[in-house]
Every structure is written in structure tokens, then in C-alpha cells.
Amino acid sequence: MQLFYNPDLDETSSQFFFDASESKHMIRVLRKKVNDEVLITNGKGLMLSAKITDNNPKKCAVEITGVKKVHPRSYWLHMVVAPTKMNDRFEWFLEKATEIGVNEITPVLCEHSERKKIKLDRYKKVVQSAMKQSFQAYLPKLNDLTTMEEFIKNPREGALFIAHLDESERYELKRRVIPDKPITILIGPEGDFSANEIKKAKKNGYLPVSMGRNRLRTETAAIVACTTVAIINNG
Numbered sequence: 001m002q003l004f005y006n007p008d009l010d011e012t013s014s015q016f017f018f019d020a021s022e023s024k025h026m027i028r029v030l031r032k033k034v035n036d037e038v039l040i041t042n043g044k045g046l047m048l049s050a051k052i053t054d055n056n057p058k059k060c061a062v063e064i065t066g067v068k069k070v071h072p073r074s075y076w077l078h079m080v081v082a083p084t085k086m087n088d089r090f091e092w093f094l095e096k097a098t099e100i101g102v103n104e105i106t107p108v109l110c111e112h113s114e115r116k117k118i119k120l121d122r123y124k125k126v127v128q129s130a131m132k133q134s135f136q137a138y139l140p141k142l143n144d145l146t147t148m149e150e151f152i153k154n155p156r157e158g159a160l161f162i163a164h165l166d167e168s169e170r171y172e173l174k175r176r177v178i179p180d181k182p183i184t185i186l187i188g189p190e191g192d193f194s195a196n197e198i199k200k201a202k203k204n205g206y207l208p209v210s211m212g213r214n215r216l217r218t219e220t221a222a223i224v225a226c227t228t229v230a231i232i233n234n235g
Helices: 020-029 087-100 120-133 148-152 195-203 218-234
Strands: 003-005 015-017 037-041 046-054 061-069 077-081 104-109 159-163 183-187 207-210
Touching: 003 120, 037 061, 077 087, 077 218, 087 104, 087 120, 087 218, 104 148, 148 183, 148 195, 159 195, 183 218, 195 207
Parallel strands: 003 037, 077 104, 077 183, 159 183, 159 207
Antiparallel strands: 015 061, 037 046, 046 061
């Protein structure tokens, strides 16, 4: 069964019309017919079962037949990652992080960043697609690009970590994560965080961590971080 997404649905919804693009995909590509069942999420914790009542490829109509509330995760993971020079690598991170489990993502601009602009609408589509593919009821919050300095100066709840390559004292992330707690993890660009950025992050309460002995690419380190947090919370 396919999962579709629409943020406007709620517990009171009784029927719904897909837009032209979704209707065409559903009827022409997936070959759905009247009385076929589909699932729809609003990305806010609801899974709605529905039955097709009109298979018009320009405006497919469904009747909502059931509503299920999915409980949120017991933790909140906020990944703050510098966009990579190769855009497809960052999109890969967005896709896999969504599949693994992340609540919020903030692209961050650092002193050594090579990519200084992002296509936020494109990134949102990647995240939405990954949410649907992995049958999740919650759409991760995707923020716009912000500077490292602006991000770290704002107070945040929970455990705060910065992953960097400096050989100063660091802790393995897996030994610092506490289950069922909010956690924010900073991952730098290909050239790593600058010494000044690391110093300021520490001053604002971020503890230095590593992902292990190997030197990892930005997107790989971010996925290892997501996986580590997910395993510790779901183990």
C-alpha cells in the first residue's frame, strides 16, 4: 500500500481531493482504481486510511475510512549539518536521516563551508519522499540555512554536541547519548569547523565528540550520528 502526504488533513477530515500531480501519479502510474485503499499522513502524527471514490487522473477523490494517531518518538534529535560541496551527498543525508529517524534538520553555514546556498524547496521534497517511503507519520522539520555563529548563540534544551576532527579531548558519541532526551549534534563541512567555531561552541555548552577512529565524510558522520542515537533509544 502506498503512503501519501497532505499537511491539511486532521481527525475531522471525511474526504479529500488529490491535486493534479498526485492524481496522475496515483491513477496513471500506480493504476489505482475506485475502491482501492491508500494511506495518507499529515506529517503531524496522523495516519489516515482512505478509499478511492473517483479515479479522475486530474482530481482523484478519496473517502477517509479510519484515523490512527501515532505516538512521537521518546527523544528529539536535531541534526545541524553543513551542506556538502556536492549537493547529491547532502540530499543523500536528508533521505537516509529521515528513514533512520530525525526530528529536525538545520543546514549550517560555517567558516570553511564550500556550499553557501541551498535549495530549500528541493530539500523539503527529498525529506517528504523519504518520509512516505519509510511509512512514517511525522515529517522532520527542515530549517533554512543559518550561520554557525547565529545557531550556537541561541539556548537549546537537552544534550549539545559538536563533532570535529581536532585532536583535543573528545568523547565517543555513543558513550554520551542519554535515551529519551533531546539532543543536538553539530556536523561540520569538508574542511571541518574552524578552531574559533569549536571554541565558541564549547563556550555555549557544546561537548566535543567523535564518531569513532576513522575520518568520515560530512554526510557519513551525520548518518553515523543519527544511527547511534536511534540504536541507543530503540535498543
